[in-house]
Amino acid sequence: MSARRRALSFLGRAPEAERLFHKEERKLGLGEKVECRFFLGVSFCRHSQLGKARELFGANLRALKKLDDKGLFYAHQGVGFYRLVLGQLKKCLVSAELAYQHAVSQGFVYGKV
Numbered sequence: 001m002s003a004r005r006r007a008l009s010f011l012g013r014a015p016e017a018e019r020l021f022h023k024e025e026r027k028l029g030l031g032e033k034v035e036c037r038f039f040l041g042v043s044f045c046r047h048s049q050l051g052k053a054r055e056l057f058g059a060n061l062r063a064l065k066k067l068d069d070k071g072l073f074y075a076h077q078g079v080g081f082y083r084l085v086l087g088q089l090k091k092c093l094v095s096a097e098l099a100y101q102h103a104v105s106q107g108f109v110y111g112k113v
Contacts, residue, residue: 012043012046012047014040014043014044014047014049017039017040017043018040018052021036021037021040030063030066030067030071031067031068031070031071033063034060034063034067034071034074034075035071035074037056037057037059037060037074037078038056038057038060038074038075038077038078040052040053040056041053041054041056041057041060041078041081041082042078042081044056045081045082045085050082050085050086053082053085054082056078057075057078057079057082060074060075060078060079061075061079063075068106069102069103069105069106069108070102070103070106070108070111072098072099072102073099073100073102073103073106073108073111074099076095076096076098076099076102077095077096077099077111079095080092080093080094080095080096080098080099083095099111100112
């Protein structure tokens with residue numbers, strides 16, 4: 001994911017990050033799309049736009065069979081974050097543990113932290 005899209009998401013500029021994602025989406029590989037949807041979904045959760053977040057995290061889940069460990073980390077971590085926001089702590093923990101396992105398998109430092 002480009003630093004610009006990630007920065008926009010972290011700065012709370014989710015609509016702008018979303019427009020940039022859709023503009024560049026066709027150029028991105030599946031792994032990059034999954035990462036972008038993760039960061040956008042987190043940003044939308046933080047702004048209580050749970051419907052948009054659910055769509056993004058759901059798109060990542062639909063791609064599970066095609067993902068490497070890094071993509072699987074982002075897919076499960078997104079669902080875990082969504083469940084955390086909803087207060088579904090036991091389900092959140094299951095998703096977070098799956099995400100961590102994939103981060104370790106990939107040697108993905110960001111995911112392990």
